[in-house]
Amino acid sequence: MAELSYSSVGWTAARLARHVEVALAPLDLSPAQYRMLVQIARGTDASSSLAQKLAVSAPSVTAVVDVLVQRGAVERAHSAEDRRRIALALTDDGRSLLGAAEEALRERIQAIADELADEGLVSDAIGALSLWGEALDRSRARRHGERVNTAGPPP
Amino acid sequence: MAELSYSSVGWTAARLARHVEVALAPLDLSPAQYRMLVQIARGTDASSSLAQKLAVSAPSVTAVVDVLVQRGAVERAHSAEDRRRIALALTDDGRSLLGAAEEALRERIQAIADELADEGLVSDAIGALSLWGEALDRSRARRHGERVNTAGPPP
DNA sequence: TATTGTTATACTCTATAACTATA
DNA sequence: TATAGTTATAGAGTATAACAATA
Numbered sequence: 001m002a003e004l005s006y007s008s009v010g011w012t013a014a015r016l017a018r019h020v021e022v023a024l025a026p027l028d029l030s031p032a033q034y035r036m037l038v039q040i041a042r043g044t045d046a047s048s049s050l051a052q053k054l055a056v057s058a059p060s061v062t063a064v065v066d067v068l069v070q071r072g073a074v075e076r077a078h079s080a081e082d083r084r085r086i087a088l089a090l091t092d093d094g095r096s097l098l099g100a101a102e103e104a105l106r107e108r109i110q111a112i113a114d115e116l117a118d119e120g121l122v123s124d125a126i127g128a129l130s131l132w133g134e135a136l137d138r139s140r141a142r143r144h145g146e147r148v149n150t151a152g153p154p155p
Numbered sequence: 156m157a158e159l160s161y162s163s164v165g166w167t168a169a170r171l172a173r174h175v176e177v178a179l180a181p182l183d184l185s186p187a188q189y190r191m192l193v194q195i196a197r198g199t200d201a202s203s204s205l206a207q208k209l210a211v212s213a214p215s216v217t218a219v220v221d222v223l224v225q226r227g228a229v230e231r232a233h234s235a236e237d238r239r240r241i242a243l244a245l246t247d248d249g250r251s252l253l254g255a256a257e258e259a260l261r262e263r264i265q266a267i268a269d270e271l272a273d274e275g276l277v278s279d280a281i282g283a284l285s286l287w288g289e290a291l292d293r294s295r296a297r298r299h300g301e302r303v304n305t306a307g308p309p310p
Numbered sequence: 311t312a313t314t315g316t317t318a319t320a321c322t323c324t325a326t327a328a329c330t331a332t333a
Numbered sequence: 334t335a336t337a338g339t340t341a342t343a344g345a346g347t348a349t350a351a352c353a354a355t356a
Contacts, residue, residue, distance in 0.1 A: 102166075113290055128279065137162075185347095212326080
């Protein structure tokens, strides 16, 4: 007999997390590097705010960016106005690496969803990820005191 | 204006992965340790099959179990029949640690979902995780040639 | 003084390759 | 020989504490 289907929300999230690692591994990319690429691609300012957005320490940002710079995916440049700040930008290689990562993740996640019984459930599952994306955006906005685009101004 | 809402499925999954790490950190537990506890709690046989189920190498299993044993959460015992095999079991401390981990994850994930606009969407999001749990079960079953409990025998 | 980012250090997870013990 | 598990080794991510450079 197969195992009893045990599925706490935590277990499901933790399993998905491992699938992310495995999907990115062939690109020689860690989840931390992938998240960093995404944030830099979004034009995020500088190291300090990256640490906050990625929920990691400042030295972690340095370490992850170091590897990406060494690989030629990211470039550092001292800001002219405030020489303490270091602007980060993707190189062309970085952009194509990010594109490959997105595709690898999309494929793996789609393949998992495709195991569901019918196409309706598959769309439900994929659609729910957008819902989670929105929830994550709002959660981050609350933590950082930012504003969410779909919400009106606070009272 | 807030950032454009960018939400590839990969990005969403990778962000959730980081939330799992952060939720477990106060318990001094890594996602890898959590996944191992869950598998051992389910009575999984031995090291080799754990590696397959967790999609990691055999030495990784050794390393993760080492830490859990040192912490008193897991016990190793040589099998009597085949002395190469090592049976793994949770201690009482391990069980309560796992319980605390489940609760920490549940709380964090629920808090994220609660950011959604209305209760209907919140239930949708939480419900969808069960769907993903099922998809993950089926996906694993296919990879390992096992049988899924809801499916009949193959033709 | 305060802020930005890095260096120093230590620990865990990961993998591959080589090894030991058992079958 | 083959299998189960560990040891050896190396690289990456993480954190805290201490430091450098700039404001």
